[in-house]
Amino acid sequence: MELDKKPGHVDNRYTLVVAAAKRARQILAGASPTIESEHQKPVTIALAEVAAGKIQWVRTKEGIK
Numbered sequence: 001m002e003l004d005k006k007p008g009h010v011d012n013r014y015t016l017v018v019a020a021a022k023r024a025r026q027i028l029a030g031a032s033p034t035i036e037s038e039h040q041k042p043v044t045i046a047l048a049e050v051a052a053g054k055i056q057w058v059r060t061k062e063g064i065k
């Protein structure tokens with residue numbers, strides 16, 4: 001997935017990058033991916049999960065959770 005072509009449910013690229021980075025850290029820590037992917041890199045898997053609408057986030061004053 002290219003960052004210039006963000007999914008429609010993501011309001012901006014910053015949100016996309018932060019959400020994918022947090023999810024990639026979870027995958028690195030041992031969390032199971034929510035989609036099947038031929039990719040091995042956690043960031044690529046996380047971006048695919050965001051594009052598929054499998055990742056949700058909440059905006060807070062401190063940032064994205």
